[in-house]
């Protein structure tokens with residue numbers, strides 16, 4: 575059974591591996607360890623027994639959530655784990671008015687996911703990524 579919970583220190587190494595393998599960039603062990611208990615941040619993992627299958631990390635500021643990183647193990651993608659993580663993030667912050675994030679313009683899976691969850695593109699950041707790719711800024715408003 576897959577369980578969504580607050581990320582714990584023991585699972586950070588698995589998260590960094592997931593980020594490196596399936597996202598291509600990582601927040602890094604140090605940042606994750608330092609920010610784990612920051613009240614303005616939320617990191618959730620999706621685990622089956624001790625194996626981390628996905629995770630989501632967000633800043634939480636004045637009713638706004640900003641998603642920093644979000645990844646699901648490729649072998650388990652499109653089975654609902656991303657939705658479980660995202661919904662649990664929203665459940666934990668019932669006063670959320672908006673959710674924002676940046677996504678690589680070429681990232682079809684990510685963009686599809688966010689569109690399905692009622693995000694709209696609000697702007698574009700040219701050459702935002704190290705390799706020159708543009709980022710789309712997407713936002714979901716909650717009324």
Ligand SMILES: CC(C)(COP(=O)(O)OP(=O)(O)OC[C@H]1O[C@@H](n2cnc3c(N)ncnc32)[C@H](O)[C@@H]1OP(=O)(O)O)[C@@H](O)C(=O)NCCC(=O)NCCS
Pocket residue numbers: 596597644645646647650651652653654655656657658675676677678681682683684686687688690
């Ligand atoms: C984006 C991501 C976290 C979604 O997690 P997930 O567990 O696959 O998502 P779910 O199974 O809950 O949701 C499925 C929805 O996401 C989108 N999606 C997921 N995988 C997809 C794929 N291979 N191709 C196209 N759309 C995809 C679709 O909208 C899909 O809905 P549908 O199956 O009804 O068409 C995951 O695909 C992932 O880790 N991608 C690589 C990293 C990434 O892009 N992260 C976001 C960066 S901002």
